[in-house]
Amino acid sequence: MPTLFDTLDLKGLKLANRIVMAPLTRCRAGAGGVPLPISATYYRQRASAGLLISEGSYINASSCAFEHAPGIYTDPQVKGWRAVAEAVHAEGGRIFLQLWHCGRVGSDAILNGAQPLAPSEVNDDLDSLQVYGLMANGRYARIAATPARAMTESEIAQTIADYARGAANTIRAGLDGVEIHAANGYLPHQFLSPTTNRRTDAYGGSLENRLRFLREVTEAVVAQVGAGRVGVRISPFAAYNNTRDPDPAGTTAAVAKMLSGYGLAYLHLADTNAWAGSPDMPQLLAAAKPHFGGALIGNGAISPEAALASVADGSFDMVAFGRSFLANPDLPARIRQGGPYNEPRYVGWYGGSEEGYTDYPALAG
Numbered sequence: 001m002p003t004l005f006d007t008l009d010l011k012g013l014k015l016a017n018r019i020v021m022a023p024l025t026r027c028r029a030g031a032g033g034v035p036l037p038i039s040a041t042y043y044r045q046r047a048s049a050g051l052l053i054s055e056g057s058y059i060n061a062s063s064c065a066f067e068h069a070p071g072i073y074t075d076p077q078v079k080g081w082r083a084v085a086e087a088v089h090a091e092g093g094r095i096f097l098q099l100w101h102c103g104r105v106g107s108d109a110i111l112n113g114a115q116p117l118a119p120s121e122v123n124d125d126l127d128s129l130q131v132y133g134l135m136a137n138g139r140y141a142r143i144a145a146t147p148a149r150a151m152t153e154s155e156i157a158q159t160i161a162d163y164a165r166g167a168a169n170t171i172r173a174g175l176d177g178v179e180i181h182a183a184n185g186y187l188p189h190q191f192l193s194p195t196t197n198r199r200t201d202a203y204g205g206s207l208e209n210r211l212r213f214l215r216e217v218t219e220a221v222v223a224q225v226g227a228g229r230v231g232v233r234i235s236p237f238a239a240y241n242n243t244r245d246p247d248p249a250g251t252t253a254a255v256a257k258m259l260s261g262y263g264l265a266y267l268h269l270a271d272t273n274a275w276a277g278s279p280d281m282p283q284l285l286a287a288a289k290p291h292f293g294g295a296l297i298g299n300g301a302i303s304p305e306a307a308l309a310s311v312a313d314g315s316f317d318m319v320a321f322g323r324s325f326l327a328n329p330d331l332p333a334r335i336r337q338g339g340p341y342n343e344p345r346y347v348g349w350y351g352g353s354e355e356g357y358t359d360y361p362a363l364a365g
């Protein structure tokens with residue numbers, strides 16, 4: 001059986017090991033969502049991962065839930081990402097970009113006055129939605145979500161085209177692929193759940209209809225960059241951003257089955273509730289694995305020891321680490337020698353400059 005440190009051929013892309021950096025929003029982009037040189041430094045420091053997955057990067061002007069997240073729809077954004085790709089590749093690393101649309105998890109305060117767009121007008125839970133803005137004093141703080149409105153069919157078609165453009169821009173910037181963010185209560189996840197998707201057209205109602213948005217996004221992105229450069233992240237069990245799926249196991253199985261036919265780079269199973277100490281990975285894995293033929297990434301409060309075991313026993317092909325990669329730029333070397341590990345500090349988690357971003361030390365020597 002393989003180990004966490006074995007190489008992996010990901011549809012022709014050679015990964016140095018099976019340790020993945022999970023996508024982590026860090027809110028360091030400059031004006032207009034342009035990645036700055038400090039982000040190239042941050043990703044370069046972590047390039048010993050077999051695969052880096054970037055922070056969520058918004059695909060159009062109405063899709064950002066965290067002010068100062070980066071975007072992937074303008075030429076200056078592409079230029080900023082190119083510097084990141086070059087820095088990672090110079091260290092022999094690989095990087096996918098996470099394509100993100102916040103959907104109803106938004107605020108007109110950071111969408112330049114525009115109303116957030118969603119599958120349906122479900123606005124009974126705005127207090128549960130995680131939207132963040134930068135205060136005038138430089139502090140980054142949670143702000144109120146504002147009511148969303150239902151997307152028209154032509155807005156859905158335009159949004160799907162914007163995912164495809166984001167994927168094309170990612171490859172143009174020189175990154176190795178894209179991950180479609182269909183987890184954590186954002187737009188594709190909102191379409192999957194019958195609680196947040198109450199549409200009566202072809203995108204809502206039956207499970208098959210609720211899968212349609214993710215299927216069409218996947219097909220558009222695959223048509224643009226090729227299936228081997230596309231991963232999808234899901235978390236149907238997640239409580240984060242309150243999508244309230246009454247049958248998360250059924251949704252997981254259906255998504256895995258639907259995606260299995262495309263020959264994607266991977267399916268990324270995010271056990272989001274595990275961050276808050278209530279893991280669902282056994283159910284998530286049991287629902288997805290029998291239906292998905294390709295590589296699986298597992299994530300969510302997985303210790304290095306559990307990661308070693310779960311690759312060795314074939315549960316996952318790769319394991320992604322979030323908070324421990326945030327705090328340990330050289331995480332693979334530390335896992336290999338059994339630690340020690342820096343503890344993540346909350347300072348600089350979202351927004352700011354070097355502190356809590358590029359100042360975590362690597363092992364000496």
Ligand SMILES: Cc1cc2nc3c(=O)[nH]c(=O)nc-3n(C[C@H](O)[C@H](O)[C@H](O)COP(=O)(O)O)c2cc1C
Nearest residue numbers: 022023024025055056275300301302321322323324
């Ligand atoms: C600061 C921070 C930012 C995050 N940003 C994203 C993101 O942009 N996209 C995403 O899919 N998940 C995001 N997550 C979730 C992580 O990818 C991961 O699922 C979570 O941290 C649990 O993994 P861990 O226990 O290894 O940290 C974020 C988590 C943290 C702590």
